[in-house]
């Protein structure tokens with residue numbers, strides 16, 4: 001899932017990104033970037049679809065959901 005987050009979230013939420021204060025994404029730290037915030041990420045990405053601001057393709061949403069349902073593995 002790392003490439004997915006790198007592609008869709010990194011530009012704004014990566015370290016040094018303008019929105020890293022709202023949620024900080026560090027591709028090297030799965031625990032603190034993803035696992036700790038998983039319910040919030042799920043809400044924003046899949047339920048409210050508020051992130052990323054430009055929206056996702058259906059394929060990207062499906063990919064996220066499949067990963068989430070699998071127990072959001074680190075890889």
Ligand code: HEC
Pocket residue numbers: 005008009010011012013019022023040041044045051052053054
């Ligand atoms: C184009 C820039 C941009 C991208 C790309 C982006 N975000 Fe955001 N994000 C923002 C902005 C701006 C805010 C703060 C404003 C707000 O709270 O609505 C924010 C806030 C958040 C927050 C915390 C605040 C809240 O309302 O929940 C989370 C969590 C979040 N983003 C997750 C993500 C995820 C996950 C992705 C990738 C799928 C992503 N964002 C992609 C701009 C972006």
